[in-house]
Amino acid sequence: MTFIVRKLSKDDGEMVYPIRQEAYRQNKGASSLIDKIDKDRMKVQLALVNRGSNMVIGYSLLWEQVTSPLIHRLEIQLHPDYKIVELLNMLYQSTTQGLSEIDSKAIQTRLLESQTYELEYFIKQGFLEDHRMEKVYLDLQDKSLNIHEHAQPNISITTLAKEKRVDGHYNEKLKELNERTWFDFPREALLPPMPPNDNWLHYENNIEEAFFIAKDGNQFIGYSHLCTFSDTSKKLLQGNTAVLGEFRGKGVATALKIEGIQYAQANGYEGIFTSHRNTNIPMNTVNEKLGWKRYVSEVRLQKLL
Structure with missing residues (x-):
């Protein structure tokens, strides 16, 4: 099975929204960046696709959270059947490349405490926990x-x-x-x-x-x-x-x-x-x-x- 990362398109909506819904099912009251996908401050929007079936099994979004200093918020979600570190890494590397060249000061991301493998991955990438939002x-x-x-x-x-x-x-x-x-x-x-x-x-x-x-x-x-x-x-x-x-x-x-x-x-x-x-x-x-x-x-x- 081969996977590729490409730009997220409007035609992907039927496959992307269920992934968003599943990820935020436990996190009611929180907002996904998917809801801002057509806004100017959305700087990167990518899909992880099964090349054989063209099925979208994950997405990644990079939002301009703050403009001065320039700070970005990252959202990566994978289909529950494809929670594999290598696939997470494909999306992360594709989304964040070039950030230092545009003088971005920091990246933020948000994960549930139950997303243990994602937490472990981001910590290995140099992310530090700042706080927890108790919902x-x-x-x-x-x-x-x-x-x-x-x-x-x-x-x-x-x-x-x-x-x-x-x-x-x-x-x-x-x-x-x-x-x-x-x-x-x-x-x-x-x-x-x-x-x-x-x-x-x-x-x-x-x-x-x-x-x-x-x-x-x-x-x-x-x-x-x-x-x-x-x-x-x-x-x-x-x-x-x-x-x-x-x-x-x-x-x-x-x-x-x-x-x-x-x-x-x-x-x-x-x-x-x-x-x-x-x-x-x-x-x-x-x-x-x-x-x-x-x-x-x-x-x-x-x-x-």
């Missing part, structure tokens, strides 16, 4: 769920939808809040600190009525937002949650997330996916307290070039 799920249909036992702090909570109507300076306030909390989020140790960006404010799947903002008087002191997966999904994704340092430890993050849970319950959603780094102990504590339960751990690795 957790809140089952809103769980009868034992009790969010009302937690004390509420003496703050007001509003929504992005409301602030857009009543406060002409809402955008500047949110940007200031983002800048003041940006560097408190855990970062990849091997990479330089990235300047603040407010992409989270413009996510197309944000729900403005479920984008909660904590206020102390007129000051924005924290935020937490929910996102949709699709128009038909009965599950939501919990986005970022951040609180100004001087207001932490007072239950603000918990109160913001409770607002999100109540919104989801009132609107008939079945559950909420979210994740936190294994190094982010405070957020882990909040999530566990409110009933989120871990279902998988995703290992984040990166290699400096």
Whole structure:
């Protein structure tokens, strides 16, 4: 049996998507680079093909994750019947050749803890584990769920939808809040600190009525937002949650997330996916307290070039 690596084509979709679906079946709430395949920042897209049958048994994608410094994210997936190191190596070598010539600073990749042979391979290629994303799920249909036992702090909570109507300076306030909390989020140790960006404010799947903002008087002191997966999904994704340092430890993050849970319950959603780094102990504590339960751990690795 002979295998070749060639460019991924649109006609490969029927064979590629089942591979993606199988790989992400355990990793619900995570996004595959396949969903961005037609975007400008997709720099390499390759298929591993059985030459005799023309069957696609694996794919590899290289995405421009960050532009300054230039950092790429790599996604390689093989059909479950073809998980062989030699085939993984064919895709890896074909995808990453020439990266140093374009001054790429690092490659990142993401694997489940159960993908032991892939983890072993990437570590041998010089990748180092930076952290693990603990994927957790809140089952809103769980009868034992009790969010009302937690004390509420003496703050007001509003929504992005409301602030857009009543406060002409809402955008500047949110940007200031983002800048003041940006560097408190855990970062990849091997990479330089990235300047603040407010992409989270413009996510197309944000729900403005479920984008909660904590206020102390007129000051924005924290935020937490929910996102949709699709128009038909009965599950939501919990986005970022951040609180100004001087207001932490007072239950603000918990109160913001409770607002999100109540919104989801009132609107008939079945559950909420979210994740936190294994190094982010405070957020882990909040999530566990409110009933989120871990279902998988995703290992984040990166290699400096």
